[in-house]
Amino acid sequence: MALTAFPISPAKPLTAITTIPQFPHNPKTLILQQCKTTRDLNQVHAHLIKTRLLLNPTITENLLESAAILLPNAMDYALSIFHNLDEPDTLVYNIMIRSLTYKLSPLEAFLLFKKMQESSAEPDEFTLSSILKACSKLRALREGEQIHAHIVKCGFKSNGFVENTLIHMYATCGELEVARRVFDGLPERARMAWNSMLAGYMKNKCWDEVVKLFHEMLKLGVGFDEVTLTSVLTACGRLANLELGEWIGDYIEANRLKGNIALVTSLVDMYAKCGQVETARRFFDRMDRRDVVAWSAMISGYSQANRCREALDLFHDMQKANVDPNEVTMVSVLYSCAVLGALKTGKWVEFYIKKEKLKLTVNLGTALIDFYAKCGCIDSSIEVFNRMPSTNVFSWTALIQGLASNGQGKGALEYFQLMQEKNIKPNNVTFIAVLSACSHAGLVNEGRNLFTSMIKDFGIEPRIEHYGSMVDILGRAGLIEEAYQFIKNMPIQPNAVVWRTLLASCRAHKNVEIGEESLKHIISLETPHSGDYILLSNIYASVDRREDAIRVRDQMREKGIEKAPGCSLIELDGVIYEFFAEDKACPHLEEVYNATHDMMKRIKEAGYVPYTTDARLDAEEDEKEASVSHHSEKLAIAFGLIRTLPGTTLRISKNLRVCTDCHNATKMISKVFNRQIVVRDWNRFHHFKEGSCSCNDYW
DNA sequence: GTAGGGTTAG
Incomplete structure (x- = not known):
């Protein structure tokens, strides 16, 4: 291996590090333990050149490893050492591929792997697991499959790490069944393999499968560890499986696992998602260290429990604790601001995002769009939307919904059109948004056409919400009789919301008969709201039937239904x-x-x-x-x-x-x-x- | 010398 000197400043004196007498005997320990900065490394490097020790390949590899893996920001340095090597061996390639995958870009790692294949260095099990990891990150299924073939051909299959990254790669690329086949085909399934399979189900939101696999682990007695439990707790939260979640919680207490921050965070998340926010908070308060994920989990717990004021209070505590929020934290914070209509706080969040250069991810952008729309600042929603580097059906739907509720029905339909031109497929929620746009803007024919087109052209089965929107469109336009017939002809059982919608239209258009019938239906389906009686009472009042109006209000009081205070x-x-x-x-x-x-x-x-x-x-x-x-x-x-x-x-x-x-x-x-x-x-x-x-x- | 786990949107 030939070496070239890396440029260093000749004027700089060598530090004590490079003059340690035992340096040649134990170069590895020295470099790895004592180089804390690129500058340290630079000086060791200089010394190695001066003493010609760099001619020893092991020493070069150690130097490279320090730069590429151990130091946080020395990738350029590592690359420059690497590019000066004549014939890098497998070990060197491994270091570079691994560090590129994690630190710089998995694509670069992949290109280097290609180069390696053209060289005389043979890929080993370390190379293969690293490159599979790069494939996962790139969602490069095709390439991953090629590596898989190579593994089978060369007989690396029995290596545990390779097997794991293989399962991981297939699961990340959405090929869960293949991942499961690899998993099932393993001659010996170590705990790591089980955990990888669990992680695969998690990535694909197959929460049921996570719990099923965990039960299988218990049955077969393979044992589990903290990583297993973290995955299972997350699944318990999504499934609202409090029973299993509590069982794991007890296990954590009994086995003193509370120092594991990821594990306790998933416990907090589980309790919050199962509706036990107080318990979640107790565990959160008892953590001896809280990182950004722990804070985010607790904040999102409050916001999902509709306790948005507490979510924002906790966000303030987080800032006092000097933990920097990330993109995920801000999604929950913005959601809370949207619910509360807290414009000033939300605007501050956007300012913070810009100042701290947080990434405008699809989730964060969508949360911002929704926040501004829910604060009535629809122009700001549009501005955010236009700035987003990438959008998906969620972001488009949020924008369309926002335009609709802010009275820009025509604009909503224009964006709906544009969305299709961009080849983003609307889903059932998008249709709820466009139908509500038609309703708010009084666009009856457009609404009818969209409803038909949703079924015919998009193959979306209408849900109760879509029927409800149609009733709203017809009812608001005064077509009470048609709306009534529409409900009668629905292929699914109308719910109270649908009848309530009709009742509200009857109030607006003073239709006593259908109004009376609507309330009857509501009463037969659920405990009516005070607003239902008040609507009917107001219908009577509007046609001068004062006695009836009073009677309905009395009825309401008799049933013990209080008027919800405005x-x-x-x-x-x-x-x-x-x-x-x-x-x-x-x-x-x-x-x-x-x-x-x-x-x-x-x-x-x-x-x-x-x-x-x-x-x-x-x-x-x-x-x-x-x-x-x-x-x-x-x-x-x-x-x-x-x-x-x-x-x-x-x-x-x-x-x-x-x-x-x-x-x-x-x-x-x-x-x-x-x-x-x-x-x-x-x-x-x-x-x-x-x-x-x-x-x-x-x- | 290798991994796997926790928080997010319409």
Whole structure:
């Protein structure tokens, strides 16, 4: 092996490292243990050249290994040593292929392997397992199969490591059955092989198979280790298999395995996904070290349990603990911001992503699109979408859904068209999004055509949600009778949601008969919501059947169903304020009610007339007026008006549908106070501006 | 000299 000197600065004095007397006798220990930086390595290298020790191939290999594998950022150095070797042997190739696979690029590793095949160096079992790993990373099934053939031909098959990487490669490339065949064909299945097979099922989300294989391990008595348990716990979480999960949890406690951070993280994740967030939190709190994955798991646990405020609180704790969030953490954080309508926090997240150069992965991009859409900033959603390096059906669906709920039905359909031109196949959720676009935009014929096309052209079996969307499209457009017949002719049993949709249309179009029937159906299917009775009561009120209206409300009370209190949120300066209707315990009580009073006075002067038909029926007219003027939405808007500078857009999210009076009032407020007001109700957005609303009074 | 495991979206 011929060697060329690596450029070093001649002016630099040699450090003590290179003058250690025993250096020639134990070069390996010296280099591996003492070189902490590229600079150290550089000096050892210089010394080796000077003393001609580098002529010893073992020493060169050790040097290479230090640069390529042990030091974090010395790949260039390793490459330059490598390129100066005349005839690298198998060992040298192995070092390079392995380090390229992990550190630089599996593709480079593969190209080097090709070069190796043209050389005299013979691949051994180390080479083959490394290159199979590279194939996994590249999802290069074809190449992996070729290596497999080579392995069989050369008889490396009985090597445990090679077998494992083979299973791993097939599983990663989605060829689970082949992976299983390799696994089943092993003469001796070591625990490592079982773990690889489990990992394969995990990668392909075959959670049932993970549990099945684990039971088989128990039955055959092959034993298991911490890696096995980590996989099985993850599967238990996805399957909500608390029984097995708890069994493993007990095992972990009994065997003092709590120092294993990955294992405990999967335990935390399992408890959270099985709905036991408190238990998850207890384990999380008791961890003696928490890395970014542990924090992310707990944050996502809260967000999936619909405890988004706690998710954001924990995110703040994470920052206080100086653990840097990654792309995955931010997905859960953004989801929580979306649910809460926490625009400021979410915007900060995007700023952080840019500043810290986090990768805009498909998941993260999709979470951002959804977050902005759910905060009513659909332009920002589009901007994020356009910046994403790669998109998939999830990102397109999020965008289409966002456009639909923000009143841009036509835009949603345009993106749906564009998506198909880009050869991204819509799935059943995409169709829920486009159908809802048609419904929000009042596009009846488009909706009918899409529904047919979904079945005929895309082979997607309509689910209850698709039928529900069709009922919504027809009902909102006033085609109540057609919607009713549509439900009657459904091939699957309609659920309460479908009837509730029809009931809401009956309210909008004052159809008493079908409204009554809809409520009957809802009652026969599930415990009705307070809103169901209120809709029917309001239908009666709207056609002057006051007695009936009161009767329905009494019925509701008799059954012990309370009216869900209206609740509105507004985020000001990163703080979320919560208001309830007739709230007597809200923050800044007097200030809020005074502001509301002034606000109502000013819009009345501008011509607003209270709409009290839907208000409490037993009340006198002036009481009704007072009652509607204290709806949570009005309190939140009034508070927003006095707490922000003129011209600032107000963003409100609320738990119920916007009522007719609040809708009228907010239109007027937007004009009188010259503000844009964005209201997110339980299923869509209202962008109020200059006295009108993006929904065109159609919601 | 080699591996396998934990968190994420519509």
